[in-house]
Amino acid sequence: MQNKVNKYLRSEMLPHIWCPGCGNGIVLGALTRAFGLLDCDQDNTVVVSGIGCSSRASGYLDFSTLHTTHGRALAFATGIKLARPELKVFVIMGDGDSTGIGGNHFIHAARRNIDLTAIIFNNSIYGMTGGQSSPLSPLNSKATTAPQGTLERPFDLPELARAAGATYVARGTTYHANMLTQLIKNGADHKGFSVVEAITACPISYGRRNKMGNGYDMLLWQKEHGIPVERARKLEPSEMEGKFAIGELHKSDAPEFTDIYERFIDEKQINHREAKKA
Amino acid sequence: MKDVAQLARLMQGNEAIVEGALAAGLRFFAGYPITPSTEISELLAERLPLYGGKFIQMEDEMASMAAIIGASLAGLKSLTATSGPGFSLKQENIGFASMAEVPCVVVNVQRHGPSTGMPTAPAQGDVMQARWGTHGDHAIIALCPASVQESYSLTVEAFNLSEKYRVPVILLTDEVIGHMRERVVLPQPGAMKVIDRKKPPTGLEKYYPYQPGEDGVPSVANFCENYRFHVTGLAHDESGFPTTNPEVVEKLINRLNDKIMEHVDDIVLSESWLTKDAEIIIVAYGAVSRSAKKTVKEARAAGLKVGLFRPITIWPFPEKEIAALSRQAHTIIVPEMNLGQLKLEVERVTSGRSKVIGVNKVNGELITPGEILDAIIKL
Numbered sequence: 170m171q172n173k174v175n176k177y178l179r180s181e182m183l184p185h186i187w188c189p190g191c192g193n194g195i196v197l198g199a200l201t202r203a204f205g206l207l208d209c210d211q212d213n214t215v216v217v218s219g220i221g222c223s224s225r226a227s228g229y230l231d232f233s234t235l236h237t238t239h240g241r242a243l244a245f246a247t248g249i250k251l252a253r254p255e256l257k258v259f260v261i262m263g264d265g266d267s268t269g270i271g272g273n274h275f276i277h278a279a280r281r282n283i284d285l286t287a288i289i290f291n292n293s294i295y296g297m298t299g300g301q302s303s304p305l306s307p308l309n310s311k312a313t314t315a316p317q318g319t320l321e322r323p324f325d326l327p328e329l330a331r332a333a334g335a336t337y338v339a340r341g342t343t344y345h346a347n348m349l350t351q352l353i354k355n356g357a358d359h360k361g362f363s364v365v366e367a368i369t370a371c372p373i374s375y376g377r378r379n380k381m382g383n384g385y386d387m388l389l390w391q392k393e394h395g396i397p398v399e400r401a402r403k404l405e406p407s408e409m410e411g412k413f414a415i416g417e418l419h420k421s422d423a424p425e426f427t428d429i430y431e432r433f434i435d436e437k438q439i440n441h442r443e444a445k446k447a
Numbered sequence: 448m449k450d451v452a453q454l455a456r457l458m459q460g461n462e463a464i465v466e467g468a469l470a471a472g473l474r475f476f477a478g479y480p481i482t483p484s485t486e487i488s489e490l491l492a493e494r495l496p497l498y499g500g501k502f503i504q505m506e507d508e509m510a511s512m513a514a515i516i517g518a519s520l521a522g523l524k525s526l527t528a529t530s531g532p533g534f535s536l537k538q539e540n541i542g543f544a545s546m547a548e549v550p551c552v553v554v555n556v557q558r559h560g561p562s563t564g565m566p567t568a569p570a571q572g573d574v575m576q577a578r579w580g581t582h583g584d585h586a587i588i589a590l591c592p593a594s595v596q597e598s599y600s601l602t603v604e605a606f607n608l609s610e611k612y613r614v615p616v617i618l619l620t621d622e623v624i625g626h627m628r629e630r631v632v633l634p635q636p637g638a639m640k641v642i643d644r645k646k647p648p649t650g651l652e653k654y655y656p657y658q659p660g661e662d663g664v665p666s667v668a669n670f671c672e673n674y675r676f677h678v679t680g681l682a683h684d685e686s687g688f689p690t691t692n693p694e695v696v697e698k699l700i701n702r703l704n705d706k707i708m709e710h711v712d713d714i715v716l717s718e719s720w721l722t723k724d725a726e727i728i729i730v731a732y733g734a735v736s737r738s739a740k741k742t743v744k745e746a747r748a749a750g751l752k753v754g755l756f757r758p759i760t761i762w763p764f765p766e767k768e769i770a771a772l773s774r775q776a777h778t779i780i781v782p783e784m785n786l787g788q789l790k791l792e793v794e795r796v797t798s799g800r801s802k803v804i805g806v807n808k809v810n811g812e813l814i815t816p817g818e819i820l821d822a823i824i825k826l
Contacts, residue, residue: 182688213671217517228677228688233670235520236679237513238543244510248517248525249670251501252475256521256671274513277506430501437496 174205179231186225190376190384192343192369196290197226199346199367200259203353214257217246219271221263221297222371223290240271243278246285254284254427259357264291265303268324272304279333282361283426288353289326289364292371300374311378326366331419336361338419342368344391345415355417361425368395368413458631460598460624461486464528464554465494466633467602471641474500474523477514479507479533482566483622484556487528508536516540516549520678522669524606528554531573532563535580541615542581543680545703548613548657548667550644552605555617556625557733559811568811569622571733574788577617578762584700586707588714589617589762591732592624596631600639601759607642608714612706613664619761621784623734623813649673655685657699663706707763716759717768721747725754727823728776728801730769730793732758734813735782741816746823753823764792773797780822782806782814 178201187193204214216232218224220239227234237245246260267275267289278285294312295301302312302319305326309318327338337359341349349367356363370376370387381387398416401409458466464487468476476495478488488504495502501518505511508529515525529537534555544551557573559565573580577589588608592598602618609616647654647666656667656676665685668674681689682696690696707714721743722728731739736757746753756772758765769792773779779801781790787805794803806822808814 211675215521215670228679231675233675234677235517235670236677236681238539238680241509241513241540244505244513245517247503247505247510248475248477248514248519249521251503251514252518252521252523252525253671273506274510277510434496434499438499441497 174201177201177204177209177211177231179229182229185229187222188373190370190372190387191222192292192371192384192387193223193226193290195343195346196223196288196349196367196369197229199341199349200226200288200353201230202350203357206350206354207357209257213255214259215246215249216259216261217242217249218261219263219266221266221295222292223263224261224266226261240266240269241274242266243271243274243285243287247278247281247283250283250285251427251430254431257357258285260285260287262287262289264289264293264305264326265295268304268326268329276329276333279330279335279362279364281426282334282336282423284360284362286353286357286363287365289366290369291326291366292369292375294371294375296371296374300378310375312375327364327418330364334362334423335364335419336421336423337363339364339417340366340368340413340415342391342395342415343370344388345395348415352417359420361423455630455632457628458595459486459626459628460592460595460620461556461626462490463595463598463631464602464618464620465490467599468526468552468606469494469498470599470634470636470639471603471606472524472643473526473606474498475515475518475525476501476527477503477505477511477518477525478527478529479505479511481508481530481533483558483625484528484530484554487554508533509540512537512540512553515551516544516547519549519551520670522672524550524610526552526554528556530556530558530566531560531576534573534576538576538580542583542585544615545581545585545587546680547678548665548703549615550609550613552602552609552616552618555619557619557621559809565811567622569734569784569813570809570811571621571735571784571788572809573619574761574783574785577619584704586612586614586703587617587762588612588614588707588760589619590716591619591759591761593733593736593757594624595627595629597759598624599631599633603639603641604716607640610642610644611664612710613644613667614707617762619733621733646672647674656687657683658685659702659706663702663709711763711767714760715763715765715768717765718757718759719768720755720757722754722756722772724752726752726776727754727778727780727826728772729753729755729780729782729819730758730789731755731782732761732789735784738814738816739782739819742819742823745816745820751823758789761789764796766796769793769796773800776801778802778804778826780804780806780819782819784808784814
């Protein structure tokens with residue numbers, strides 16, 4: 170397995186820039202193994218990323234890679250996918266990147282059901298800039314811009330994605346790394362807009378301020394708070410208080426945008442030729 | 448060959464931009480509705496699919512700019528169209544296209560501002576925004592059509608320059624030219640030269656996407672064509688990967704500037720009319736240059752030696768040409784539908800050799816020939 174997936178990494182770019190204890194490397198590992206399971210063709214795959222800690226991942230992956238502007242990764246990816254629908258396109262974003270500055274692009278990519286696989290590294294914080302609260306920071310959690318705790322409710326990312334029209338929605342954690350690999354693989358196999366939220370630890374900028382311990386302690390926190398969706402569905406809301414479901418949360422079939430557009434082109438050209446003949 | 452009369456058509460400026468873009472090989476458009484540019488979107492929604500091209504109305508202006516950069520990296524000639532407020536929103540990603548050297552064309556049909564201003568009224572208030580709207584030092588090319596015919600030909604030129612120099616090119620038109628209808632004769636298909644971006648040689652063992660050629664322009668491959676590489680808006684070395692090495696970054700930023708400034712003779716277009724013996728020169732661009740032409744005629748009829756210099760390329764600014772004119776003319780008049788943006792450049796280049804006078808109007812109306820003539824009479 171290791172040899173099979175190593176080719177997906179630009180090993181000359183390693184070691185990565187992430188802090189000790191950061192979970193991003195585990196997400197990158199899960200993603201890389203998912204590429205292996207998918208037997209991904211490096212020459213026909215594009216990896217697009219936004220701005221932030223997580224978005225540096227594109228530089229470590231040996232594909233055509235595009236490190237874009239803050240929040241806009243999905244919009245760049247939409248251009249690539251619509252221009253060349255035959256390409257497989259993965260999009261890597263952070264929580265602030267995808268739901269703060271890029272929130273509009275996120276819901277519209279979901280609305281179009283364009284065939285992109287979005288992986289959101291959710292560390293509950295703006296890490297690259299030193300620990301400001303994000304739209305996914307839990308209520309009352311501490312951040313440099315919320316010294317007494319956040320006053321705003323966070324998004325529930327999978328609920329947001331599903332409501333906006335995403336046809337594959339899953340959530341994993343860096344503790345459940347094998348599950349995360351499988352979720353990414355299934356998301357990529359799904360035709361349509363796929364969202365995989367990866368809960369990852371930022372011990373330096375989030376954990377420390379919220380007294381969650383080191384990277385290891387934060388992994389254990391994920392183990393205790395991430396409840397497999399099959400079990401979560403049987404629990405009372407009070408039993409799920411403070412916990413979150415993991416696994417495949419939503420899957421549905423709907424026409425995919427670039428497919429629709431290709432058919433539209435065909436029909437339009439046929440109609441045009443016939444109108445000309447007439 | 449059909450005769451010219453048969454090929455002549457009545458056409459709107461924005462429509463001519465669409466025809467020009469298609470002639471240049473446009474295959475991807477992303478946009479967001481905004482007056483007075485919307486006709487470009489509407490026409491391309493209809494026309495592009497017939498060419499096998501793609502049209503998408505994005506969720507906002509930032510997304511439109513991002514999508515055309517993505518499509519261009521995927522190999523398609525790409526366009527977006529907007530007006531002042533949308534142009535402001537696109538600026539961050541225009542900077543990305545400058546830094547990552549992604550060819551693309553942005554049409555800005557200028558309207559009155561600042562802010563929402565008067566959406567259906569013309570202005571030329573985005574001259575400096577076109578040059579410096581995105582942060583950091585960067586290369587840019589901006590072209591200014593003055594007729595419907597030129598809206599066509601300069602759109603082809605915009606694509607050619609963008610592909611040749613791997614730089615975003617701004618077609619800086621205005622509401623008057625965009626919405627005006629006049630007679631045009633479109634060239635036969637293939638009559639205008641169309642330039643495509645150069646491709647790297649195949650089979651290289653190690654590929655450096657950002658290694659410049661002799662012209663200072665790198666041969667960046669299209670995505671998924673022969674090479675795998677990284678594209679970023681971070682400062683990067685020739686491999687495309689980020690660096691903070693001061694020497695490497697200094698070289699990169701200078702190259703982004705030099706690849707344009709060292710080719711001004713190839714890029715800068717202008718028109719001189721009755722300037723040979725002129726003692727007074729009007730420097731006017733876009734819709735205002737049409738008024739200025741009439742002014743020259745009236746002034747000449749009154750025995751005044753007045754000529755017109757029309758920058759067609761406004762960025763890079765035609766420095767050499769205007770410096771030369773300032774050695775012959777005692778006065779240069781710069782009429783603009785703003786409070787004197789290009790006048791600053793004229794003053795800079797003429798270095799006090801000529802008196803530079805602005806004729807400025809910011810009420811949403813076109814400057815009239817009489818208003819420019821008044822400024823001449825007052826001298």
